Amino acid sequence: MSADTTREPFLVAHRLASLVALAFSAASAVDYYGPSPRFCEAGGGCELVHDSEIGQTIGVFLPGLGLAVYTALLALSLAPRGRWRRAGLWLGLLGAQGAAAFLVVQGAVIGAWCWLCVGVDSAAIVAGVAVVLAGRFGELNRPPEATETRAKPWWRSAWWAAWVVAVAAPIAWGLTAPGSPIPEVVRARYVNGAVNVVILSDPECPFCRRLHPVLDAAIEASAADGAPHHVERVLVPLSFHLLAREAARAIYCAEDAGQGDAMRERVYTDDDLSRRALFTHAAALGLPGDAFARCMDAAETDARVEAGVDFARAAGMRGLPTVFIGERTILGFDPGAGAAPYEEALAAARVEGGPTRPVWPFAAIALVAVVLALTSRPRTKG
Numbered sequence: 001m002s003a004d005t006t007r008e009p010f011l012v013a014h015r016l017a018s019l020v021a022l023a024f025s026a027a028s029a030v031d032y033y034g035p036s037p038r039f040c041e042a043g044g045g046c047e048l049v050h051d052s053e054i055g056q057t058i059g060v061f062l063p064g065l066g067l068a069v070y071t072a073l074l075a076l077s078l079a080p081r082g083r084w085r086r087a088g089l090w091l092g093l094l095g096a097q098g099a100a101a102f103l104v105v106q107g108a109v110i111g112a113w114c115w116l117c118v119g120v121d122s123a124a125i126v127a128g129v130a131v132v133l134a135g136r137f138g139e140l141n142r143p144p145e146a147t148e149t150r151a152k153p154w155w156r157s158a159w160w161a162a163w164v165v166a167v168a169a170p171i172a173w174g175l176t177a178p179g180s181p182i183p184e185v186v187r188a189r190y191v192n193g194a195v196n197v198v199i200l201s202d203p204e205c206p207f208c209r210r211l212h213p214v215l216d217a218a219i220e221a222s223a224a225d226g227a228p229h230h231v232e233r234v235l236v237p238l239s240f241h242l243l244a245r246e247a248a249r250a251i252y253c254a255e256d257a258g259q260g261d262a263m264r265e266r267v268y269t270d271d272d273l274s275r276r277a278l279f280t281h282a283a284a285l286g287l288p289g290d291a292f293a294r295c296m297d298a299a300e301t302d303a304r305v306e307a308g309v310d311f312a313r314a315a316g317m318r319g320l321p322t323v324f325i326g327e328r329t330i331l332g333f334d335p336g337a338g339a340a341p342y343e344e345a346l347a348a349a350r351v352e353g354g355p356t357r358p359v360w361p362f363a364a365i366a367l368v369a370v371v372l373a374l375t376s377r378p379r380t381k382g
Helices: 009-033 045-051 053-078 083-110 115-136 159-175 206-222 244-256 260-269 275-284 289-297 299-314 340-351 360-375
Strands: 195-201 229-235 322-325 328-331
Touching: 009 045, 009 053, 009 115, 009 159, 045 053, 045 083, 045 115, 053 083, 053 115, 053 159, 083 115, 159 360, 195 206, 195 340, 206 229, 206 260, 206 340, 229 244, 229 299, 244 260, 244 275, 244 289, 244 299, 260 275, 275 289, 289 299, 322 340, 328 340
Parallel strands: 195 229
Antiparallel strands: 195 322, 322 328
16 A cells, blocks of 8 residues: 555545446446346346335436546545545535435335345445545645656556446446346346255145145255255246135235244145135144234235235246246146156256356456556656
8 A cells, every 4th residue: 555545545535435336337237228127136126116106216327427427536636636636525525415316216216126226325425424524634635646656647546446346346237237037026036055945836826736746845855964955936826716815815824923834834735725614724833813814814914915925926927737847847747747747857956056157247347347457556766
């Protein structure tokens, strides 16, 4: 660290915060301007902010504006002392005020939080505070180069190597997302290091009901040696199955009481899916009748059912049952094949890795950053 760097702690903090804001802005740009979101999962806070009236009006401009503003802040902080550095002070203040305002808008008006936006805004506030302190302690009036070295242009600073990484790495990460036969919304539910199984099923669907014991047995056998398995069952009651929605509610209400698997087993093996039968199952499982009834009729429970339907649509559901196992999708259930397709997919998921990301873009970014850093080294007088 040079002597000047040790005398400029607030400018250093300002530059680091600007780089963080740039990285989040680059990731936001990928999600806003790319073919599909790569950093934010479907249905999350980012999507809610993006789809809000405010997000639709000004949100599309913010990633590009962030890239421009925080690049300008970094450049101005590196400029020779004088009016350019002081211009960076006012720009930093303006950016911090805008960031604080947008945080208020997210929380108070939209009622949702986009973690990418929060990252940009938080870093912008830090950058604004740091540049004000830099001005207060005279750092903006000091020359950017050490006095014992031969001055070089501001645009040859090693900070530009960090700029390349901050901007290019998130963009490369988003645009080189490996292709996969598994929809992104499904992959978002996968757990690293586990055999992942996501099941879309309707409690009244005849083939879903026939699949239920077959798939459960296959999963149990696959996990018998202790290998980690992550299983999610998404209930998707179809509109023409008149009893399916009630059955789905019953399973969710039993889950809240820790009896979800037991209720699911009863629902999928009992031909009677009437409300009376569902309450009989609840009583047999020791669930309090009044609490179970309130849960069955609650709007929140119905919203959970609807969320499952929305998830299935987002996953591109073409029929039921649909089972995602590792990198494979199995549509429907063939009684003649029985458990074989699921056993094969489970076995493959234990040894197959997920789709891989190409390394060369990141190697190229690292190479450019290293070259910039090396060429920015000051030359001693001589």
